[in-house]
Amino acid sequence: xxxxxxxxxxxxxxxxxxxxxxxxxxxxxxxxxxxxxxxxxxxxxxxxxxxxxxxxxxxxxxxxxxxxxxxxxxxxxxxxxxxxxxxxxxxxxxxxxxxxxxxxxxxxxxxxxxxxxxxxxxxxxxxxxxxxxxxxxxxxxxxxxxxxxxxxxxxxxxxxxxxxxxxxxxxxxxxxxxxxxxxxxxxxxxxxxxxxxxxxxxxxxxxxxxxxxxxxxxxxxxxxxxxxxxxxxxxxxxxxxxxxxxxxxxxxxxxxxxxxxxxxxxxxxxxxxxxxxxxxxxxxxxxxxxxxxxxxxxxxxxxxxxxxxxxxxxxxxxxxxxxxxxxxxxxxxxxxxxxxxxxxxxxxxxxxxxxxxxxxxxxxxxxxxxxxxxxxxxxxxxxxxxxxxxxxxxxxxxxxxxxxxxxxxxxxxxxxxxxxxxxxxxxxxxxxx
Numbered sequence: 485x486x487x488x489x490x491x492x493x494x495x496x497x498x499x500x501x502x503x504x505x506x507x508x509x510x511x512x513x514x515x516x517x518x519x520x521x522x523x524x525x526x527x528x529x530x531x532x533x534x535x536x537x538x539x540x541x542x543x544x545x546x547x548x549x550x551x552x553x554x555x556x557x558x559x560x561x562x563x564x565x566x567x568x569x570x571x572x573x574x575x576x577x578x579x580x581x582x583x584x585x586x587x588x589x590x591x592x593x594x595x596x597x598x599x600x601x602x603x604x605x606x607x608x609x610x611x612x613x614x615x616x617x618x619x620x621x622x623x624x625x626x627x628x629x630x631x632x633x634x635x636x637x638x639x640x641x642x643x644x645x646x647x648x649x650x651x652x653x654x655x656x657x658x659x660x661x662x663x664x665x666x667x668x669x670x671x672x673x674x675x676x677x678x679x680x681x682x683x684x685x686x687x688x689x690x691x692x693x694x695x696x697x698x699x700x701x702x703x704x705x706x707x708x709x710x711x712x713x714x715x716x717x718x719x720x721x722x723x724x725x726x727x728x729x730x731x732x733x734x735x736x737x738x739x740x741x742x743x744x745x746x747x748x749x750x751x752x753x754x755x756x757x758x759x760x761x762x763x764x765x766x767x768x769x770x771x772x773x774x775x776x777x778x779x780x781x782x783x784x785x786x787x788x789x790x791x792x793x794x795x796x797x798x799x800x801x802x803x804x805x806x807x808x809x810x811x812x813x814x815x816x817x818x819x820x821x822x823x824x825x826x827x828x829x830x831x832x833x834x835x836x837x838x839x840x841x842x843x844x845x846x847x848x849x850x851x852x853x854x855x856x857x858x859x860x861x862x863x864x865x866x867x868x869x870x871x872x873x874x875x876x877x878x879x880x881x882x883x884x885x886x887x888x889x890x891x892x893x894x895x896x897x898x899x900x901x902x903x904x905x906x907x908x909x910x911x912x913x914x915x916x917x
């Protein structure tokens with residue numbers, strides 16, 4: 485017997501798709517430009533962030549799932565963990581992770597699935613991209629020291645408040661976790677210092693591979709930038725030594741892979757990304773077919789990539805369609821945003837935090853964007869609101885968070901970020917107008 489309710493839903497979907505195609509505004513200049521902006525943004529994201537940001541993050545997330553015991557995660561970040569320790573660790577995590585709102589996602593999913601409490605996990609999710617020490621320093625240098633200090637303090641406080649409120653609102657959802665608190669801490673027979681060095685090496689590769697060029701061609705930050713690929717290469721060699729010594733990977737295969745990476749770097753000195761890609765492929769081939777912990781590491785990393793990467797690229801495409809790239813326009817005219825965020829009204833701060841929450845900001849790009857907006861009349865309060873909401877959230881980021889936390893928790897998390905950013909921006913604007 486025909487299910488008419490189901491058939492009507494199918495018919496409604498077909499009609500909606502047909503009407504969308506029939507009235508597709510092709511030829512309308514703004515739509516055509518927005519469509520091009522969407523593809524430009526997703527192309528830029530694929531080139532600048534997938535290889536250098538996300539792939540190392542996937543490998544780190546896979547390592548968390550395999551090499552960090554569930555007992556350790558539960559002990560320090562679980563529902564029964566010491567609150568001061570759990571939120572203290574989670575709230576300052578961004579100081580060592582120079583990551584954007586999308587790169588933090590595999591790491592967040594990794595610790596949450598390993599048993600981290602909802603509150604500390606959400607604190608980590610917010611703080612990772614929000615308390616980037618390089619971004620805070622750049623903010624203070626370009627937008628003023630008071631803005632840099634307000635951003636750093638606001639982000640740390642936000643991460644704790646958001647985590648505590650998420651834990652409070654969804655306490656009943658974690659009630660069943662009490663039976664899983666006493667998980668035996670199995671470290672696989674590996675000393676803690678080895679695990680710490682292993683993770684520090686991978687985090688170092690992620691940080692230095694993505695080290696951006698500073699505004700001045702001198703000083704400490706520029707020295708790091710000039711040596712970024714030497715530092716990344718040195719850490720990659722260190723990782724290879726660890727894989728041979730601690731994970732029993734073939735030393736001669738690792739050496740052959742290193743020679744392939746070195747040969748690529750010498751053949752294409754102006755394209756260091758090519759050598760990086762060869763290194764990633766070599767590491768994947770060496771670990772993919774193994775049945776030990778190294779093989780589990782690759783398969784766990786691959787699972788995170790399958791879950792997260794399609795949603796991110798899809799989200800970036802739509803973010804470009806509606807908001808365009810920095811300095812360019814999508815379907816929403818940038819003049820609307822500039823007019824809406826002047827002064828220091830609650831409405832202006834809300835618009836700034838709301839728009840920032842849906843826009844995608846690559847690491848450190850929010851500062852020059854804000855500099856331009858403030859030059860066009862944006863108030864100091866809305867500027868801080870955007871700084872506190874923008875780097876931590878984006879449309880692609882929300883899609884992935886939803887796949888991990890579900891609709892309700894994601895909606896509340898986003899709402900908390902927007903509300904707190906609005907209130908902080910309004911208070912800051914009133915104090916420093």
